[in-house]
Amino acid sequence: MPVCSRMVSIMKVISEAIGIFVFLIGAIFLISWEFHSSFLIGSFSKFLPLTPDIAIAVLFLGAALWLLRETTQKKWIRNLGKAFSLPVIILGLFYFTVQIFGWSLPADQLFFHWLVGGSAVVHPGRMFLYKAFIFILFGVAILFLDAETRRGMRPAQTFSVLGGFISMLIIIGQIHKMAYLNYGSEVFAFTSIHVAIIFFILSFGILFVHPERGFFRILVINSFTGKLARIFFPITFIVPLTVGWLVEYGKNQGLYNPGFSISLETVIYVVALFLVVMAGVNFVKKQEEEKFKSDIILLKNEGKYHDLINVMDEGLIVQDEKGVISFINNRGGELLGYKPEELIGESVTILFDKENQKIYREQMVKRRKGEHGSYEITGLRKDGLKINATVSPTPLFDEKGNFIGSMAVFTDITSRKKSEIEREQFFNFFNLSSDMMVIADPNGAFKMVNPACLKILGYSEADLLAKPFIDFVYPDDKQATIDEMARQIKIGSSLNFENRYVCKDGRVLWLSWIATYDKNKGITYATARDITRQKQVDSELKNERFISGIIMDTFPGTFAMIRQKGGTPRWNKNLEIVTGYTGEEISTMTNEQALEWFYTKDNAPKVIEAMQKTFSEGSVQLEVEHLINRGRSHSTYLFNAARIELDKELYLVVWGLDISKIKKAEADIKKEKEKVELLAKDLEKFKLAVDSESDHVMITDKDGAILYVNKAGEEITGYMAKEIIGKNAGDLWGGNMSKEYYEKLWAVIDHMQKKPFVGEIINHRKNGQSYTAEIRIAPVLDESGNVQFFVGVERDITKLKEAEQMKTDFISFASHQLRTPLTAIRWNTEMLRDTKLGELTVEQKKYLSEIENGEKRMADLIKSLLNISRLEAQKIKIEPKPTDIASLISSVVSEFTPVTNTRNCVILFNKPSQPSTLIDVDPVLLKQVILNLLNNAIHYSKPRKCKVEISFKEIGGHCQIDVVDEGIGIPSEAQSRVFSKFFRAENAIKVSTEGIGLGLYIVKLIIETSGGKVWFESTEGKGSVFHVAIPISGMKRVAGEKELSI
């Protein structure tokens, strides 16, 4: 029966409070003893103060009580509390011993001598017995506070009650002022009332620790009985006390004598007891009657209950407090596989294995406590099978509240458990699967989707369930999906179908579906796997295959994969093309056939060896003649072979490249190399030659940086080759000429004409000395006509120049010297002719003429010599100007007028009718030429037949002047020398001893220097024709220094 928990908790709180209170009392008195405080000791003079030993005992007991309150869980605290009882017990035992053996020691002073000192008040009498009892009782109560017998009795309560009664005795005694006891001859003084009160209170404190246990329980039972107890117990205290006091009071008041008071008290007690007993008996009688009534009803119902019990679907088992089965219904027996009667009297534990027995025991503990609560347990059937059961127990207690057993209803939940497990497994499967699992309704919407769906597609569950699933399918696949669904519905069986779904983030995934259509329910169960990666891989694989196919087919060489055991499982198109065998032939050819088809007999061993080497060493390279075009011809091939293992078989992969062209190229290169080497040798020789050359030879790049200079160059310029190489001539020995000179130079060799430049230049050597050089710089052009190098040759002509200069100077000087006397002669003869100085005779005039002639011849000779020297030195300027040839000829002809008159000659000039174009000629020089020719023509004409014709015409890109005479002509043996210096033919000399033989020489010099031609035809005795041809483009301009002396 349950307790009134409120009361119980209140009592426990009171117990704690008492503990603290008592502890404090003890502490205060102890401290006051310690400090000899007169306050407590003195002011309570009315009360007898607590002796120190009592104070200590009280302190300890109070502390212990508080420490041992129910809420204290820690074992060491509880033990400490219990330990506090020990000193008290020891003290009690000591007092008891002292009392028994009659030692007359003021034990309290003995012990607390240091406390008491001498100022203490010694209490009369020896209260040892009381103290002994009290200390021992209470101490032991504290020590065994937690102890509880099997029957549920608590020793602590017993001891404390005893202690309480003793204290009550003292209290009542003190109230009645009869606190003395005679024992033998001794008078035992009891302790003061307040000590007894403290201990009385303490006894309650201990009692209230566990009011729901022990005998005290009855007082707190939440039932009528408990109420009854709560009413009666106080009465048992109060009534006697009250009656006792009343009677005593009456006695003291003199109402009656002592003898009467005793009889009165006795009668009152009898009456009271009688009343109490009667009430109790009546109460019990009522209970019995009630029970009887309910028993009847119970019996009546028992039958029903009995039937109910035996038809109910659950098992009902009743066990006693020992766990022995006292009853089990049919169903229960059935569930466990026993006949009910077999189980009666058996222990419940036979129904469980070791593990579940433990569970059962734990549950029993709960039952004993009165706890209900269903639980699951696995039982053992008679046949050894396990049965999962839910047990709903009800503990049974007798009126006393003793546990007498329990009654339990149990149901078989095995199948339920199984299906629960299955359900759990299924849900785990559903939720944990990494494949999508869906349930779709006939309307095409998802009814259920597993977490994998959410993960893979990215939508939330709400998203997926909201729309028909077709909405999530990739647009291109929608129709196919719908068709498949329709087909599936018709067939009703599973299908494997691939389509694309659009994820929430827009990605498109390939899914492979396996679905089952349940016709009855119209529901589709489907699972899908994300095969996007696979698809990717597949297409990558396809691509790879495609690409490797392309690689193989576009490889310019041959490829073949040869199985060691024989056969060629793979090859490229080129192999077929090159060898001339078809794909079929290659696919079926054996290795021997391959050897025969592809290689000559001589090479076969080499090939076999190479193949074997590859199989053993892993890779090999081989150059060999490969038969092509079905063996009709062959070509040099370079093979690279490697060994590979595939599916535990060995293969060779062979790549072959036609290297016949390369080989040829190699041979060509070798030849070229040899040529180059030869060239190099020649170059060496050439270099030697150039080095020994006395002219400065130089090669520069297109910008004029010197790449090579020969020894002579070093000597002439005074710089060393290493100073020269890389620099421009202008930085070293050049740069002395005018800007125009260099501009012209570069224009000729590069910018404008890309032609050789020939000229004279003044350079200076390293030591500063200047020198004149004749230079020839020629550009070397590449195929596109761009300048690659310049080759320059310089000849130091300083000495030459000096010599020339000396020659010129000499000639100048000589001619000057020769001329001066001639001038004297001329002028003096002129003076002689001057009539102002007198007349001359005819004969004198004749002689004068001879002098004049002689002078003239001399002067002409000197002039010619001067001209020749200049012409030979190429010093004569040729300055072509646009000249009208006709008028030039006319003017020359007219100059001959006096001569022609004298000699009776006729010079016919066939002037062309149209005015001719002007031609660039140097008029002075041309005049001289014409003059000399006409002079000869006239001079060598026959005396009577003197006719000279001069004409000119344009012919063959030239302007040709012809002079025809009918003179003495030139003998054939003399014709070759006619243009020579000082040459006069024999017949010419005969005609006149005049003439120096320079005329034609000068003509030739002039004409040929200016770029023209001169030639003649002549017959001795008949006449001569002299031709002078000048290019229409004109005479060559020559810079020159001097003019012709005319």
Next chain:
Amino acid sequence: MPKALNKVLIVEDEEALLAVLAKKFTIEKFKVFEASNGQAGLEQALRHHPDIILLDILMPVMDGMTVLKKLRQDSWGKSVPIIMLTNLSDEKKEAEAAKEGCYDYFIKADWNIDDLVKKVRSKLKQ
């Protein structure tokens, strides 16, 4: 008052030529001054201020080119017409003389004295 005779200075180291020239010019009614070397010629020129000078080149003491240069430095001398009369046919010399401002450059061997006189006369008329 008869017109003053044109003064002509002839500088020539060849005695024969100098004499002939002097005679001819005298006959042709010129006032003739003579010098047989450059130095004397220069002095004469500066003293007498002739109207025209016939100057030889190759001369001792001072050659004709130097005389020409020196004359041209003189305030009067810089404008007097000078004819180089020489047998030195040297273009270089000719160019140099022309640079210094001579009027003409004649090769004696090529010229009659008559033509010389005519040339001088025509120059003086200018």
